[in-house]
Amino acid sequence: MGNIDSRAKQDDGYIFVDTDKPFYEPGDEVKGTLYLRLEKTFNADDLELEIECKITSKFTDTIHKMEGEGEERKMVEEKVKRKDTQKGFHFKSVISHIGGKLDAGDYGYPFEFKLPKSTPSSFMYKPHNHKQKPLCSVKYGVIGRLEGKGGSKTMKYKNVFIVR
Numbered sequence: 001m002g003n004i005d006s007r008a009k010q011d012d013g014y015i016f017v018d019t020d021k022p023f024y025e026p027g028d029e030v031k032g033t034l035y036l037r038l039e040k041t042f043n044a045d046d047l048e049l050e051i052e053c054k055i056t057s058k059f060t061d062t063i064h065k066m067e068g069e070g071e072e073r074k075m076v077e078e079k080v081k082r083k084d085t086q087k088g089f090h091f092k093s094v095i096s097h098i099g100g101k102l103d104a105g106d107y108g109y110p111f112e113f114k115l116p117k118s119t120p121s122s123f124m125y126k127p128h129n130h131k132q133k134p135l136c137s138v139k140y141g142v143i144g145r146l147e148g149k150g151g152s153k154t155m156k157y158k159n160v161f162i163v164r
Helices: none
Strands: 013-019 029-038 042-067 074-102 105-114 123-125 136-148 155-163
Touching (some): 013 136, 029 042, 029 074, 029 155, 042 105
Antiparallel strands (some): 029 105, 042 136, 123 136, 136 155
């Protein structure tokens, strides 16, 4: 697997998801490979691939309301923080049902899927002087997961890609 992202290193080896391109258009075919390098025999259940579109927004809403009675009546301003996270789409599939021991070694599992034509573009907004997470975003990811069982820890890796 050559030089590899340090996030791919797990207790029992490496897991890495690679796509053929860094960006795609709505309706494109996304192709890639899920790579495994097991340093010892791994007790596994399923090898899964998950594709997700995550949409988040965060903002402060200002609400004006009247309080009090008669001459004491006045307008009061209230600030309410709002946050929402939704999945634009979510797809999960078992690439291989292992259901037992997987020997030490290198493995590659090719995959492909088609993005819906209605897929929104990737997006991230935060004011330039804002040091926190983005206020709004549309993000895409491909997640590879080898489900461990019987003492083997689950191995997981996420690769982010861009939709233009």
